[in-house]
């Protein structure tokens with residue numbers, strides 16, 4: 001499918017067309033009950049899960065606190081995933097950022113073929129910008145660019161010695177980055193999670209190795225702990241430091257609470273800057289830049305040179321929704337709307353923000 005225009009209503013029409021075209025190729029009941037057809041995208045876009053569970057056993061991982069056991073590839077086909085996303089009222093073809101690799105490791109042997117199947121189908125029918133984050137090297141990295149020639153590839157490291165990630169060798173990950181970069185892919189070093197007392201210890205060596213591998217940018221990510229993860233890290237590594245940094249009390253045994261690592265981020269940024277590495281504020285920023293897009297959706301932007309889109313898409317959209325609006329402000333920094341008549345829903349805001357990549361405020 002090729003989109004010749006990119007107005008908001010064209011993208012919504014494309015969604016409807018996909019649902020029509022693919023209806024006979026999918027098990028509709030299974031697909032509309034799948035989480036991908038219901039979920040609201042998070043800050044970095046829509047996380048796509050080619051499977052769940054992971055056998056790599058990183059010590060800070062909270063996947064098993066989510067009551068996920070074993071490793072299982074998704075039971076959706078690639079076409080069913082596309083149908084689920086097109087059915088999702090928060091999703092926009094071409095515009096919603098896709099992030100693969102959250103509740104599993106996308107290149108585990110049990111998951112890898114599903115990861116490619118999903119990426120190939122997204123590329124064929126939806127053409128959304130794809131980002132994959134991993135700790136394993138894809139067995140055939142060329143397939144990444146066949147799926148998305150601007151794919152954003154993030155390789156994660158929580159320390160140089162890899163003491164928290166016993167199943168994945170740090171040097172193998174650096175070798176993988178060299179391979180990926182030699183194919184022309186913009187690979188980024190994802191320093192996450194930052195574990196106080198461990199990540200910062202040999203951070204210079206890690207950043208120098210990334211730079212020597214050809215990496216030009218990094219993203220930093222904080223640690224979230226459940227009571228179980230906090231217990232493991234504190235006992236095994238005597239990390240009193242961690243408990244001090246937990247931002248709030250746990251609500252229950254599965255609660256994930258972030259740590260305050262602002263000082264460590266500053267320290268890592270300083271070293272990275274001295275080495276000439278670019279620092280992206282969030283993973284979404286790496287995805288935007290890799291796809292030569294732009295965004296001004298949060299206070300850390302703009303990422304890329306952001307220009308405001310066409311104003312008439314707002315009117316066309318609300319007309320189709322039978323909602324009467326007044327546009328009070330339409331600028332590169334904010335869109336302010338006043339609803340005159342009709343029922344405004346949370347997905348209206350998500351679709352407009354996804355399309356314009358500008359915050360939308362409703363008065």
Ligand code: SF4
Pocket residue numbers: 053054055056057058060061062063102103104105135
């Ligand atoms: S690779 Fe990711 S999902 Fe797997 S154990 Fe490590 S943190 Fe968890």
Ligand code: SF4
Pocket residue numbers: 043281282284285288295296297298299300301302303
């Ligand atoms: S402005 Fe940048 S960091 Fe903020 S949401 Fe957009 S891409 Fe992400």
